[in-house]
Amino acid sequence: MDIDDLLAEVSAEAVPRETRDLQELTRCWVAERVAPELLTWPEELMERVLERIRRQIELVEDQTGDMDPKANFKLIVIQTELERFKFLVRSFLRARIKKIDLFPLHTLALHTASTDPGSTTTAAPLLSSSEYQYLTQHQALLFQHYASSFLSQFPASLQRLDDTTGGISMVDRPDEDKAVFCRALRGVGEIRVEGTERVFEMKRGDVWVVRWSAIREWVRTGDVELI
Amino acid sequence: MALPLPPGLTPPEIAFLCEMELVTVVPRQRLERLELLGGPLPPLNPPHRTALPLWLALLLKRQRRANILPPPWLSPHSLTAILDHETTHEQGFSPPPRLPPLPSQNTLPFSPPFLPSSTDNAAPDALPYHWLELGEMLLEAATDDFEDPDNVRKLLRGLREVRMAKLRQGVEVLDSEGGISMNGVGGMEVAEGRAFVTGVIDGLRKITVSREQQKKDKDGEQRENGYSGTAEDYDDDEMDMQ
Numbered sequence A: 001m002d003i004d005d006l007l008a009e010v011s012a013e014a015v016p017r018e019t020r021d022l023q024e025l026t027r028c029w030v031a032e033r034v035a036p037e038l039l040t041w042p043e044e045l046m047e048r049v050l051e052r053i054r055r056q057i058e059l060v061e062d063q064t065g066d067m068d069p070k071a072n073f074k075l076i077v078i079q080t081e082l083e084r085f086k087f088l089v090r091s092f093l094r095a096r097i098k099k100i101d102l103f104p105l106h107t108l109a110l111h112t113a114s115t116d117p118g119s120t121t122t123a124a125p126l127l128s129s130s131e132y133q134y135l136t137q138h139q140a141l142l143f144q145h146y147a148s149s150f151l152s153q154f155p156a157s158l159q160r161l162d163d164t165t166g167g168i169s170m171v172d173r174p175d176e177d178k179a180v181f182c183r184a185l186r187g188v189g190e191i192r193v194e195g196t197e198r199v200f201e202m203k204r205g206d207v208w209v210v211r212w213s214a215i216r217e218w219v220r221t222g223d224v225e226l227i
Numbered sequence B: 001m002a003l004p005l006p007p008g009l010t011p012p013e014i015a016f017l018c019e020m021e022l023v024t025v026v027p028r029q030r031l032e033r034l035e036l037l038g039g040p041l042p043p044l045n046p047p048h049r050t051a052l053p054l055w056l057a058l059l060l061k062r063q064r065r066a067n068i069l070p071p072p073w074l075s076p077h078s079l080t081a082i083l084d085h086e087t088t089h090e091q092g093f094s095p096p097p098r099l100p101p102l103p104s105q106n107t108l109p110f111s112p113p114f115l116p117s118s119t120d121n122a123a124p125d126a127l128p129y130h131w132l133e134l135g136e137m138l139l140e141a142a143t144d145d146f147e148d149p150d151n152v153r154k155l156l157r158g159l160r161e162v163r164m165a166k167l168r169q170g171v172e173v174l175d176s177e178g179g180i181s182m183n184g185v186g187g188m189e190v191a192e193g194r195a196f197v198t199g200v201i202d203g204l205r206k207i208t209v210s211r212e213q214q215k216k217d218k219d220g221e222q223r224e225n226g227y228s229g230t231a232e233d234y235d236d237d238e239m240d241m242q
Helices: A003-014 A017-034 A043-063 A069-102 A104-115 A129-149 A212-221 B011-018 B054-062 B076-088 B131-141 B149-173 B187-207 B209-225 B233-241
Strands: A179-184 A189-192 A199-202 A207-211 A224-226 B022-027 B034-036 B039-041 B050-053 B066-069
Touching: A017 A043, A017 A069, A017 A224, A017 B011, A017 B039, A043 A069, A069 A104, A069 A129, A069 B011, A069 B034, A069 B054, A104 A129, A179 A212, A179 B187, A189 A212, A207 A212, A207 B187, A212 A224, B011 B131, B011 B187, B022 B054, B050 B054, B054 B066, B054 B131, B076 B149, B131 B149, B131 B187, B149 B187, B187 B209
Parallel strands: none
Antiparallel strands: A179 A207, A179 A224, A189 A199, B022 B050, B022 B066, B034 B039
């Protein structure tokens, strides 16, 4: 470790928590917009961000009464920034809902696996509690609707919506081999593209177009970001 | 309720990201320290230079409360040098700015738009990730802060065309396996090229999917049997050729 590293460490810690959270939220949003599959819900980050937004809204409501022109401009700055944050959060949530809607049964299975107390592979649940509620209730409503309008007329063996027999699965899955643009935040060494002979080294700052499945693990650990 | 946009950031979203870049302003009015959601805003004391996010700089500029200092790389001199480099080196884009030292393992490394690559002390010899969007936005909102805006505009146009031509040429190396280096590419260029580049790679992959499946199965079998694979001269040959 040389002097540059020490300086970098000090400066990174000098960056306020809020700024680091903004960077993290931005990264999560970009990743969710780009990645073909749903990513883990950033529980702690979202709690902090939503709490700050709530407090900021209260502040704006409190101060809107003052018509002093100087305070007024301060309020414009605060509100402009608030709107930008709300856009980020909203777009992030909507991008997630889109993927939940596209692959409901697949997502549900993954979420159940991620919350299974017996498993040791995953640490955090895939969905937030509201997303889980949305997914299960939406699916229940859809199933009831299908059942009452036509499914109940079918033979019992053909009524399932998650049938995987006969070589064709009814459960839609995202295309995990889709190509994505990504940037290495740290050197991650060799990347191997499964099923092909392609092996390449990803150094810090490099931008690559690569299959999502090949770099997925690095995105989870935060060494690679999607762009 | 679900987002109706296709996967991948759209140009307005890239512009939104770009507005988080820090730029240097010279305030004309005082403004107290403000606690914003993205961290505290330093107090503005004219005529002390302060680094602010672009969205705020543009707001202050529009209300004539501040002037924006264009970053060093956005000068005719630097742009001419970079354009020269882009035209003489046919392979790849000009190198991106040097990265700051890596922070320690447990903190998140910074990346654009959170690197100070467009403040008044940024590197003058490299285009940052959001070069095109930032240049266009500053030229539109703060024309009077440039010494020679027309020349800058002309050079940006030139750079854009040279780099788009490279992006189009790069299409020839696309194949089904992915793993294409795009060092130095800009945010807006990613947005423009994304649909085509990833579309071609995904399309080619779907054509060769059965061959890959065979290889995957074979690899899996070899791993199970503890087969070292040294007899597979054919595989090694292919590696050498790449």
